[in-house]
Amino acid sequence: MLDNCKLKSACNLPVIYNKKIHTSGTSNADVPLADPGMYQLDITLKRGQSLAARDRGGTSDPYVKFKIGGKEVFRSKIIHKNLNPVWEEKACLLVDHLREPLYIKVFDYDFGLQDDFMGSAFLDLTQLELNRPTDVTLTLKDPHYPDHDLGTILLSVVLTPKEGEHRDVTMLMRKSWKRSSKELSENEVVGSYFSVKSFFWRTRSRPAFPVQGFCRAELQSAHYQNAQLQTQSLRLSDVHRKSHLWRGIVSITLIEGRDLKAMDSNGLSDPYVKFRLGHQKYKSKIMPKTLNPQWREQFDFHLYEERGGIIDITAWDKDAGKRDDFIGRCQIDLSALSREQTHKLELQLEEGEGHLVLLVTLTASATVSISDLSISSLEDQKEREEILKRYSPLRIFHNLKDVGFLQVKVIRAEGLMAADVTGKSDPFCVVELNNDRLLTHTVYKNLNPEWNKVFTFNIKDIHSVLEVTVYDEDRDRSADFLGKVAIPLLSIQNGEQKAYVLKNKQLTGPTKGVIYLEIDVIFNAVKASLRTLIPKEQKYIEEENRLSKQLLLRNFIRMKRCVMVLVNAAYYVNSCFDWASPPRSLAAFVDLYRTFINV
Numbered sequence: 001m002l003d004n005c006k007l008k009s010a011c012n013l014p015v016i017y018n019k020k021i022h023t024s025g026t027s028n029a030d031v032p033l034a035d036p037g038m039y040q041l042d043i044t045l046k047r048g049q050s051l052a053a054r055d056r057g058g059t060s061d062p063y064v065k066f067k068i069g070g071k072e073v074f075r076s077k078i079i080h081k082n083l084n085p086v087w088e089e090k091a092c093l094l095v096d097h098l099r100e101p102l103y104i105k106v107f108d109y110d111f112g113l114q115d116d117f118m119g120s121a122f123l124d125l126t127q128l129e130l131n132r133p134t135d136v137t138l139t140l141k142d143p144h145y146p147d148h149d150l151g152t153i154l155l156s157v158v159l160t161p162k163e164g165e166h167r168d169v170t171m172l173m174r175k176s177w178k179r180s181s182k183e184l185s186e187n188e189v190v191g192s193y194f195s196v197k198s199f200f201w202r203t204r205s206r207p208a209f210p211v212q213g214f215c216r217a218e219l220q221s222a223h224y225q226n227a228q229l230q231t232q233s234l235r236l237s238d239v240h241r242k243s244h245l246w247r248g249i250v251s252i253t254l255i256e257g258r259d260l261k262a263m264d265s266n267g268l269s270d271p272y273v274k275f276r277l278g279h280q281k282y283k284s285k286i287m288p289k290t291l292n293p294q295w296r297e298q299f300d301f302h303l304y305e306e307r308g309g310i311i312d313i314t315a316w317d318k319d320a321g322k323r324d325d326f327i328g329r330c331q332i333d334l335s336a337l338s339r340e341q342t343h344k345l346e347l348q349l350e351e352g353e354g355h356l357v358l359l360v361t362l363t364a365s366a367t368v369s370i371s372d373l374s375i376s377s378l379e380d381q382k383e384r385e386e387i388l389k390r391y392s393p394l395r396i397f398h399n400l401k402d403v404g405f406l407q408v409k410v411i412r413a414e415g416l417m418a419a420d421v422t423g424k425s426d427p428f429c430v431v432e433l434n435n436d437r438l439l440t441h442t443v444y445k446n447l448n449p450e451w452n453k454v455f456t457f458n459i460k461d462i463h464s465v466l467e468v469t470v471y472d473e474d475r476d477r478s479a480d481f482l483g484k485v486a487i488p489l490l491s492i493q494n495g496e497q498k499a500y501v502l503k504n505k506q507l508t509g510p511t512k513g514v515i516y517l518e519i520d521v522i523f524n525a526v527k528a529s530l531r532t533l534i535p536k537e538q539k540y541i542e543e544e545n546r547l548s549k550q551l552l553l554r555n556f557i558r559m560k561r562c563v564m565v566l567v568n569a570a571y572y573v574n575s576c577f578d579w580a581s582p583p584r585s586l587a588a589f590v591d592l593y594r595t596f597i598n599v
Contacts, residue, residue, distance in 0.1 A: 044156040051151040054108035054116040067103040119150035253359035260354035263317035270318040328352025404459035404523025416513040419472035462528035
């Protein structure tokens with residue numbers, strides 16, 4: 001029995017696999033590891049005790065991650081300034097087999113910085129009794145400092161076998177199916193699916209915690225009467241092992257606030273904004289002493305529901321030493337916004353004063369096959385004719401702001417830089433045209449990823465530059481830059497698949513890898529000429545100023561040289577007074593005497 005048992009830490013992983021713990025009762029230890037049955041693991045994260053202090057004040061802001069098979073499957077909320085936090089959070093996990101232990105990691109949340117590691121432990125699932133609640137105490141350890149006492153985490157777990165029950169087999173169906181599910185035989189399902197890790201790309205700030213669990217996506221289900229599933233079908237646990245399933249990405253750019261309510265005695269405020277979509281949260285930076293703040297920050301949410309959702313937005317005034325003042329609130333109904341398009345919204349704050357100006361883009365994340373992508377807008381003859389008609393010379397005065405149509409096929413990349421310690425990367429692409437910003441899915445552990453996704457943009461200025469940037473997804477940190485290309489729209493040759501060499505952030509030199517794109521541009525030349533007379537569109541998303549190690553080193557060397565000049569001058573003056581070299585000292589005093597006489 002595992003009641004209040006101390007389990008091995010992360011640094012003793014081989015011991016967990018090899019050591020057989022004898023327990024009383026109906027244990028799972030004798031179950032063959034190759035057993036194909038499905039299990040449900042219900043976990044209650046109760047509390048932590050005597051956790052390590054990672055902040056200056058002798059406290060921490062702890063949160064917990066659960067991982068199975070290297071994939072994050074749960075993340076708790078953050079408990080601020082507490083070394084004995086109480087979570088009482090529940091997670092429901094489905095696992096295929098009991099080979100993979102449950103990996104628990106504890107971090108200290110640091111706003112704007114990389115979170116501090118507070119310890120880790122493993123829970124051996126083969127030692128759990130079936131259908132029986134078990135209280136488990138995990139001793140946290142740091143593999144680099146195994147002797148340090150990092151405290152404990154208390155869990156309550158229940159392992160339930162699912163073998164023999166009817167199970168819903170969950171999958172996403174291709175939009176291009178030629179037959180409905182009713183026409184399929186009883187034991188046949190033909191489809192495709194996607195499963196992706198939860199994407200935390202923190203360009204400005206990090207979320208307090210992501211969506212808990214990973215059973216939130218609404219998926220089309222096919223129910224089976226027998227337990228033997230054919231190779232065309234996908235088991236629910238296979239999908240869940242990829243962690244969080246999401247249907248799309250909601251990118252929000254917080255541009256500015258206008259005429260906000262004054263909350264301080266000086267007639268100003270120190271405003272910041274909080275965003276919430278389900279359990280996903282973001283917080284903007286604080287803009288001191290202003291009623292018209294300019295944030296220009298970008299945040300990414302994951303859309304877990306097909307029909308959309310409501311983003312709650314609240315504005316606050318920061319007050320040091322006391323509770324922050326509420327300025328106002330507003331909401332965004334995502335179901336009212338069209339996908340694959342950037343919307344500029346000016347939202348009136350309720351229960352307060354002022355407006356917030358935002359850009360919102362909904363990007364569908366469904367990973368379809370190559371054949372599905374062949375049915376693009378310009379390859380469908382009727383749609384192509386409609387687009388050509390829309391931008392024909394006869395429609396010069398119809399919607400002058402709509403200059404043209406851009407279609408970008410992001411096909412694949414080759415020879416990318418290895419960003420992970422495993423020698424691989426988890427690459428994804430960001431495609432930007434001015435303030436329109438769309439993302440591909442992530443291809444995991446691959447230096448030669450294939451995305452095969454089509455993006456379309458409305459062109460507002462034919463002199464714009466298309467930017468395609470490749471990043472490496474990193475769950476615990478902001479995404480790592482892998483390479484970038486910038487392509488002026490006027491230089492594009494329609495319908496040609498070309499390989500572009502990836503360059504550095506400044507586009508001054510090449511980096512490792514190439515990306516294959518196929519781009520088409522259709523535009524009205526007269527509209528484009530008239531648009532040239534209008535000032536260029538301002539780009540709202542600003543590059544974050546980050547601390548560069550190279551720049552810091554250069555500044556240190558330059559400062560060191562300046563200090564050494566002063567030190568050498570002091571040594572020279574001192575040597576003159578010490579008469580270390582009489583001729584030099586005599587010459588120095590003669591020059592000093594002449595200087596005083598001339599003055």
